[in-house]
Amino acid sequence: MKINNEKLLKLKELIDQAETIAIASHVNPDGDNIGSSLAFARSLRNYGKKCDVIGHDEIDNYLKFLPDLKYYSKDYKDSYDLFLILDCSEINRIGKAVSIAENSKKTAVIDHHVGGKIQSDLNIIVDDSPATCELVYEIIDRLDFPLDEITATLLFAGIVTDTGRFMYADVSENTFNIAGKLSTKGADMQFVYKNLYQSKPINVMKFENEMISNAEFFDDKVFSLASIDLVEKHKVQMGDAENVVNTLRDLEGIEISMLLKEYGENEYKISLRSKDVDVSKTARENGGGGHIRASGFSIFEENLEKAKQKALEILKNIDD
Ligand SMILES: [Mn+2]
Numbered sequence: 081m082k083i084n085n086e087k088l089l090k091l092k093e094l095i096d097q098a099e100t101i102a103i104a105s106h107v108n109p110d111g112d113n114i115g116s117s118l119a120f121a122r123s124l125r126n127y128g129k130k131c132d133v134i135g136h137d138e139i140d141n142y143l144k145f146l147p148d149l150k151y152y153s154k155d156y157k158d159s160y161d162l163f164l165i166l167d168c169s170e171i172n173r174i175g176k177a178v179s180i181a182e183n184s185k186k187t188a189v190i191d192h193h194v195g196g197k198i199q200s201d202l203n204i205i206v207d208d209s210p211a212t213c214e215l216v217y218e219i220i221d222r223l224d225f226p227l228d229e230i231t232a233t234l235l236f237a238g239i240v241t242d243t244g245r246f247m248y249a250d251v252s253e254n255t256f257n258i259a260g261k262l263s264t265k266g267a268d269m270q271f272v273y274k275n276l277y278q279s280k281p282i283n284v285m286k287f288e289n290e291m292i293s294n295a296e297f298f299d300d301k302v303f304s305l306a307s308i309d310l311v312e313k314h315k316v317q318m319g320d321a322e323n324v325v326n327t328l329r330d331l332e333g334i335e336i337s338m339l340l341k342e343y344g345e346n347e348y349k350i351s352l353r354s355k356d357v358d359v360s361k362t363a364r365e366n367g368g369g370g371h372i373r374a375s376g377f378s379i380f381e382e383n384l385e386k387a388k389q390k391a392l393e394i395l396k397n398i399d400d
Pocket residue numbers: 112113167192210211212242
């Protein structure tokens with residue numbers, strides 16, 4: 081158990097006092113953020129609440145197999161009795177949902193990122209937890225909220241993705257216990273594994289191959305780049321680039337891997353991965369955030385070449 085009892089009871093009180101609840105999470109949705117949002121929303125609906133998930137961004141194709149995605153919708157209200165922010169501790173990362181949060185009567189944060197700083201009525205931030213889905217499971221379990229097979233499958237998918245298939249250092253006995261309990265509750269593990277890890281489109285693999293062959297190595301650091309041109313050439317999505325940063329980190333002798341993604345309108349997003357070094361510090365210094373071994377931030381430059389030079393300078397200056 082990782083959540084303090086007083087905070088848990090406070091959350092129960094906020095939920096019981098609310099008729100309408102919204103859940104929002106960070107932009108560029110990943111498996112943990114979508115899994116935890118949809119799972120908690122489903123459980124709260126089954127508990128008798130009206131609960132919307134604020135669908136303010138596009139879902140990458142690799143996550144489109146998830147059940148309940150229709151609830152990640154643009155059909156939401158201007159304000160709610162309770163506004164929950166999941167898997168995110170930076171207010172500027174919930175995109176357009178900020179104004180709804182400000183209009184809502186109460187807000188609460190449930191998250192596992194390091195150094196969160198959203199002002200809210202309740203912060204449940206457990207930064208040694210490997211996934212928000214682990215925390216949402218604990219909340220549902222301890223508060224005796226409904227947990228059906230679909231809720232269990234969503235939570236399982238979030239845990240699997242955010243732990244790199246149960247491999248990262250913050251995975252504990254607790255994580256495996258929860259995975260076991262989700263299995264007992266009917267989580268469809270084979271469905272999740274098959275869709276996440278045995279369904280890669282061939283064009284995505286060719287896109288990854290080209291990024292990998294263009295990667296630049298500097299001692300124990302590696303840099304890779306996903307340009308809009310390359311995305312268009314292979315007819316993929318920018319989200320399909322993300323795996324490469326892990327693949328390159330996993331190489332022998334590599335400690336830190338950096339991926340630069342071109343988003344247009346002078347915005348470039350950087351993902352950092354490490355085996356041990358704290359890369360959340362670098363991300364925070366550059367206006368981003370994340371975890372010790374997986375973090376990200378944006379840079380703004382007028383063209384790709386300048387963005388690349390800036391990114392390389394940051395990469396080379398990380399102490400390892
Ligand atoms: Mn997460």
